[in-house]
Amino acid sequence: MAMTFHQIHRHFVAEVSGPDLTRPQNAEEITAIRDAIDEFAVLVFHDQPLTDAQQIAFTRQFGPIENSAGGHIAKAHERRLGPEMNDVSNLGMDEKPLRRDDRKRMFNLGNRLWHSDSSFRAIPARYSLLSGRRVARSGGNTEFADMRAAYDALDAATKAEIEDLVCEHSLMYSRGSLGFDDFTPEEKILFRPVRQRLVRTHPATGRKSLYLSSHIGAIVGWPVPEARTFIRDLTEHATQADFVYVHRWRTNDLVMWDNRQTMHRVRRFDESEMRDMRRTTVAGDAPTAEQVEAA
Ligand code: OGA
Ligand code: MN
Numbered sequence: 001m002a003m004t005f006h007q008i009h010r011h012f013v014a015e016v017s018g019p020d021l022t023r024p025q026n027a028e029e030i031t032a033i034r035d036a037i038d039e040f041a042v043l044v045f046h047d048q049p050l051t052d053a054q055q056i057a058f059t060r061q062f063g064p065i066e067n068s069a070g071g072h073i074a075k076a077h078e079r080r081l082g083p084e085m086n087d088v089s090n091l092g093m094d095e096k097p098l099r100r101d102d103r104k105r106m107f108n109l110g111n112r113l114w115h116s117d118s119s120f121r122a123i124p125a126r127y128s129l130l131s132g133r134r135v136a137r138s139g140g141n142t143e144f145a146d147m148r149a150a151y152d153a154l155d156a157a158t159k160a161e162i163e164d165l166v167c168e169h170s171l172m173y174s175r176g177s178l179g180f181d182d183f184t185p186e187e188k189i190l191f192r193p194v195r196q197r198l199v200r201t202h203p204a205t206g207r208k209s210l211y212l213s214s215h216i217g218a219i220v221g222w223p224v225p226e227a228r229t230f231i232r233d234l235t236e237h238a239t240q241a242d243f244v245y246v247h248r249w250r251t252n253d254l255v256m257w258d259n260r261q262t263m264h265r266v267r268r269f270d271e272s273e274m275r276d277m278r279r280t281t282v283a284g285d286a287p288t289a290e291q292v293e294a295a
Contacts, residue, residue, distance in 0.1 A: 025061060042144050066283040131254050171191040212234060
């Protein structure tokens with residue numbers, strides 16, 4: 001089926017019409033989607049009522065799926081979805097909204113901070129695909145920021161200063177900044193910091209982008225407070241309205257984004273309602289920086 005891409009933001013984001021993602025796509029269609037996500041960084045598909053198996057099958061056409069292990073605090077018996085799915089809903093095993101003080105809920109509140117998925121992994125994620133199975137009636141928008149446009153708008157001196165900087169990312173930094181810091185000894189090992197370049201170059205387009213994330217807690221070689229204030233300044237710059245697209249969910253939207261070129265966050269909503277959002281993630285293929293051995 002013919003596929004069309006319609007850009008809906010000044011810098012990025014296209015709406016895709018044509019495909020039925022419940023069925024396998026042919027090779028040309030996959031190439032067209034790959035080329036489009038290189039260019040637009042975020043793709044919006046409407047009216048895609050996917051099962052988990054269909055979402056996994058569509059995702060696999062772009063590469064191996066990242067295992068969700070290591071990215072959350074839920075124990076096996078507390079997981080509503082399989083290992084290839086990331087549960088970003090507000091629901092527990094009983095399919096009801098989590099209690100206000102539920103540890104999983106408090107941990108997931110970290111998604112309200114600007115981030116790039118799995119930047120806390122040594123090999124960070126390539127694409128994320130988020131399916132809105134049941135969306136909030138009001139609020140619960142997901143916002144995306146174009147990190148290429150943000151990079152391009154920096155002055156030459158800042159570009160030169162950050163070119164080779166390396167940051168440390170950890171889930172403990174993003175959660176810690178919200179006052180969530182009671183990690184178990186096992187979680188402290190699982191979430192130990194990894195290193196990422198602050199400037200990335202997209203392998204297909206050659207465009208540079210700022211690789212920011214609330215998971216950043218340090219810049220290698222910098223005093224911590226200086227690093228954190230600088231990262232805050234860069235984040236403020238990178239998330240100004242001009243670089244941001246606000247996605248207002250309709251039921252059965254599938255939004256696919258390139259974590260190498262964007263950040264995102266979810267906004268507040270009425271959590272007495274069910275918001276059932278399910279993410280699959282295409283694994284990255286290489287680290288962005290050399291890692292140091294864990295002590
Ligand atoms: C994610 C995420 C935001 C949302 O799926 O990676 O951050 O809208 N979700 O729930
Ligand atoms: Mn996310």
